[in-house]
Amino acid sequence: MEGSVFSPQDELWLLGYSFTPSLSTTPHFTKRKANCQAAFVAIKRPSPPGMGLPPFLYHRLALTLLFPILSYSADVFTPTVHMVRKLFAFWHTVQRWCTNCFACTPSNFLAIEACLPPLDLLLTYKRRLATLRVLCSPAEMNPATAHLPPSVPTPFLHPHARDHRGLLAKNAGSRLPLPWHQPRPPSQNRTHLPLDAVPHSVLFLLGPDGLDPLPLTSQHLLCEFYPNPTPGRSYTQLKQRCCPLLLEESEALSPDPARYHYRALLKPHPFMRLNSFDAGRLHQIRSRKSYLHAHPSCDNDHPTTCPRCNEEAQTFMHAILFYPPSEPARTRHIQGVSELGSDVPVWSSTTLLGALSHFIRLTRTAFPPGMFSRPTSAASSASSHSFNVFSFGYFISSQES
Numbered sequence: 001m002e003g004s005v006f007s008p009q010d011e012l013w014l015l016g017y018s019f020t021p022s023l024s025t026t027p028h029f030t031k032r033k034a035n036c037q038a039a040f041v042a043i044k045r046p047s048p049p050g051m052g053l054p055p056f057l058y059h060r061l062a063l064t065l066l067f068p069i070l071s072y073s074a075d076v077f078t079p080t081v082h083m084v085r086k087l088f089a090f091w092h093t094v095q096r097w098c099t100n101c102f103a104c105t106p107s108n109f110l111a112i113e114a115c116l117p118p119l120d121l122l123l124t125y126k127r128r129l130a131t132l133r134v135l136c137s138p139a140e141m142n143p144a145t146a147h148l149p150p151s152v153p154t155p156f157l158h159p160h161a162r163d164h165r166g167l168l169a170k171n172a173g174s175r176l177p178l179p180w181h182q183p184r185p186p187s188q189n190r191t192h193l194p195l196d197a198v199p200h201s202v203l204f205l206l207g208p209d210g211l212d213p214l215p216l217t218s219q220h221l222l223c224e225f226y227p228n229p230t231p232g233r234s235y236t237q238l239k240q241r242c243c244p245l246l247l248e249e250s251e252a253l254s255p256d257p258a259r260y261h262y263r264a265l266l267k268p269h270p271f272m273r274l275n276s277f278d279a280g281r282l283h284q285i286r287s288r289k290s291y292l293h294a295h296p297s298c299d300n301d302h303p304t305t306c307p308r309c310n311e312e313a314q315t316f317m318h319a320i321l322f323y324p325p326s327e328p329a330r331t332r333h334i335q336g337v338s339e340l341g342s343d344v345p346v347w348s349s350t351t352l353l354g355a356l357s358h359f360i361r362l363t364r365t366a367f368p369p370g371m372f373s374r375p376t377s378a379a380s381s382a383s384s385h386s387f388n389v390f391s392f393g394y395f396i397s398s399q400e401s
Contacts, residue, residue, distance in 0.1 A: 017073050025077040033090060036070040040094065049100050050277045056268040058098040059115055066094055067122065074123045075130030084120070091119040100280030102289045108255045109287040112264045115272075117250045125246045129239060131202050136217045136235050144195070149180045152199045153206060153213045204245070205238055214238075261342045262286060271353045278357040281366050285316045290366045292319055316340055319365045320356070326363045333359045 010021065018028040043061055047053050070087065079087060092107055095114040099105075111118050117125075135154055139146035148154060176189060180196035181203060192200055199206075206214070215235050243266070250264040271282050284290035293314040294304045306314035309324060317340055321330070333355045337346050346352040360366065 017076070025079055026083050028073060028077060029079045029083050029087065032070055032072055033087060036066055037090065039069055040066060040090075040097075044097065047276070049097075050280060052276055054274065055098055055100070055272040055276060055279045055283075059268045059272065062094050062098055062114075062116055070119075071123060071126055075127050088119050091116075099283040099287075100276060101283050101287055105284075105287050105289045106255065108253055109260050109289075111250070112254065112260070112262060113269075113283045113287055115265050115268050117246060117264075117266070118253065121246060121249050121253075124249075125242060128202055128242045128245075131198050132205070132235070132238055132242075133217060135199060135202070136214050136238070138216065144198075147195055148199060149196055152180065155214055155216050205241060260286075260288065263342055270348055270350060271357070273350075274353065274357050278361065281360055282357075285366050291368055292316065292366050294318075295366075320359070323363075326359075326365075329359055329362050333362070 018031065020027055043065065047058065070090070092110065095101075095107075095110045095116050096103065096105070098114040098116065099110065101110060101113060105113075107118075116122075134142060134144050135148070135152065137145045138155070145154060176191075177193050177196065178184065178190050180192060180200050184191060215233055215238070217235050247264065247266055250266075254260070254264055272279050274282075281290070285292065285295065288295045293307060295315070304313045306312055306318060306323065308314075312318050312322070319326075320334070320337070320340060334352070336349075336352055337356060338344075340346065346356060
């Protein structure tokens with residue numbers, strides 16, 4: 001190339017993509033995981049558990065910093081099953097860091113609490129966006145678009161480049177290619193070509209008959225290729241339709257409502273704007289893995305009754321709404337809280353969340369055993385003027401008038 005000679009190499013790097021002679025994706029994702037772990041260690045230093053930034057900023061760092069590093073090239077490369085397990089384990093660590101939950105918290109609970117969908121759903125979402133970029137690009141600028149099947153409703157005027165598609169119509173073994181818009185049958189002798197599988201993955205965006213024309217990625221820049229673009233949906237609208245689908249897939253993986261009845265969200269919960277310690281208590285209680293006796297974090301060998309009243313099981317509902325000694329503090333701070341279900345106002349009201357957080361700190365609900373010296377009664381703690389405690393690196397200060 002321009003007078004330079006390049007000898008054969010075992011690896012080829014192209015914009016961060018690592019190619020090997022066996023075309024295995026394991027070396028590439030191993031390096032991505034190592035880079036992501038290094039970034040994760042750096043951002044964890046100023047934010048130890050229970051301290052540091054509010055959890056909603058953890059969520060923002062996870063999606064804007066860690067996930068792009070971890071998923072780079074995932075729109076083209078597919079990790080192996082063994083590599084997927086390693087990536088999932090690291091992503092679960094990020095989810096626990098965002099929520100300050102215990103390691104024994106079920107993964108489906110953890111994904112909803114952290115507002116971070118499982119990694120396989122996020123990678124699928126990333127591939128859909130990459131597919132839309134291919135389908136909505138002009139053939140003059142994207143060679144992959146030029147080799148799509150002729151029946152794909154791409155914004156072509158002159159499909160001249162599709163003549164080279166015959167070079168891709170080879171299939172190894174006894175596998176027979178399927179039309180791109182047909183679902184794959186249960187038998188394993190029929191499949192899509194790799195390039196035909198690209199438009200098939202976003203068939204739901206092409207209308208009920210699969211023939212709705214696709215828009216251009218950027219009409220104001222590509223007017224020289226297509227002076228009369230097809231009216232209808234825009235490229236931005238197509239991308240926005242992928243986000244509700246990600247939420248639907250996340251809700252489909254929700255746990256049994258009898259065990260966990262909170263809904264999946266893509267944006268951080270409003271209570272994640274509280275400080276890290278208070279938000280962590282709420283995450284642990286909601287996920288049923290906390291220091292409450294009815295929510296064992298390790299085993300089920302200890303009694304579930306409330307150690308303070310010895311009358312009922314120490315659940316979230318009992319500790320907040322029905323524990324008798326906490327009645328003075330409850331009357332004073334959380335009169336507007338009567339339910340703790342999924343769609344009650346307390347989870348969306350900043351005022352009620354602040355009052356609930358103050359009530360939990362005042363009554364030491366779901367605090368680690370022995371973390372604070374427990375007051376003689378909740379009434380005396382509610383009427384106390386102030387208390388300052390420093391334990392496990394956490395400082396609490398409450399001024400009562």
